[in-house]
Amino acid sequence: MIVCRSHAELEKMRAAGKLVGQVLTALAAKVAPGVTTADLDAIAEGLIVDAGAIPAFKGYHGYPATICASVNEEVIHGIPSGQRVLKAGDVISIDVGASLDGYFGDSAVTLPVGPISEDAARLLRVTEESLYKAIAVVKPGGRVSDIGHAVQKHVEAYGFSVVREFVGHGIGQQMHEEPQVPNYGEPGRGPRLAEGMVVAIEPMVNAGKPAVKVLGDGWTAVTRDRSLSAHFEHTVAVTADGAWILTARDQPAGAN
Ligand code: MF3
Ligand code: CO
Numbered sequence: 001m002i003v004c005r006s007h008a009e010l011e012k013m014r015a016a017g018k019l020v021g022q023v024l025t026a027l028a029a030k031v032a033p034g035v036t037t038a039d040l041d042a043i044a045e046g047l048i049v050d051a052g053a054i055p056a057f058k059g060y061h062g063y064p065a066t067i068c069a070s071v072n073e074e075v076i077h078g079i080p081s082g083q084r085v086l087k088a089g090d091v092i093s094i095d096v097g098a099s100l101d102g103y104f105g106d107s108a109v110t111l112p113v114g115p116i117s118e119d120a121a122r123l124l125r126v127t128e129e130s131l132y133k134a135i136a137v138v139k140p141g142g143r144v145s146d147i148g149h150a151v152q153k154h155v156e157a158y159g160f161s162v163v164r165e166f167v168g169h170g171i172g173q174q175m176h177e178e179p180q181v182p183n184y185g186e187p188g189r190g191p192r193l194a195e196g197m198v199v200a201i202e203p204m205v206n207a208g209k210p211a212v213k214v215l216g217d218g219w220t221a222v223t224r225d226r227s228l229s230a231h232f233e234h235t236v237a238v239t240a241d242g243a244w245i246l247t248a249r250d251q252p253a254g255a256n
Pocket of ligand 1: 060068095106
């Protein structure tokens with residue numbers, strides 16, 4: 001069942017999403033060579049708890065941390081570690097989820113650590129652009145697969161590839177609700193988008209081939225060919241006027 005949210009519920013989801021955006025902005029300011037992914041996790045947890053919210057990922061199917069921190073060839077679900085020291089030239093995907101007053105927000109960005117290669121910068125730019133291309137097609141009467149189609153078209157035009165094994169999702173009073181939101185496919189398929197629906201759109205894009213595998217820790221997804229990967233995510237509501245980005249940031253998280 002796909003739930004449509006009232007305006008009052010969407011205001012609550014905006015409050016959760018705004019907090020998630022603020023956490024991402026704060027983390028982006030800390031990303032630098034020498035920082036560990038555990039440092040970032042501790043900052044995120046402190047900000048979420050201090051705001052009276054609950055980290056959404058911690059304890060989810062046993063996930064041990066507040067954020068996912070996925071470096072370079074890690075696609076998503078990298079577990080923060082005090083041993084993982086960021087270095088110049090890395091790219092780090094940071095995924096944050098929180099619930100506030102019973103409603104969830106979920107958002108991710110991929111950031112450069114110090115100066116990065118032109119190819120890496122292009123991967124980040126194109127992946128983020130693909131998220132905004134997808135958001136641009138969100139409107140009542142549209143279809144869920146229009147979203148994935150917009151992502152895939154943009155990403156493949158640059159020679160990058162879209163991860164198939166993981167998808168975006170409905171979100172509301174649970175972090176994962178119906179429908180699933182793939183990042184590929186033909187337009188005009190799947191459920192119709194209706195006012196009040198809320199989806200987390202989250203393109204995962206590889207510089208090389210699309211295949212991924214999960215490491216022995218049971219969580220970290222990496223590209224099989226060990227090429228770089230990027231991940232951007234927003235929680236987005238369908239309104240009469242189009243998309244309302246519930247995790248929008250007042251201040252940029254890194255470049256955006
Ligand atoms: N944004 C991711 C998702 O939608 C984060 C989940 S991490 C998990 O699935 F640990 F909570 F699974
Ligand atoms: Co998500």
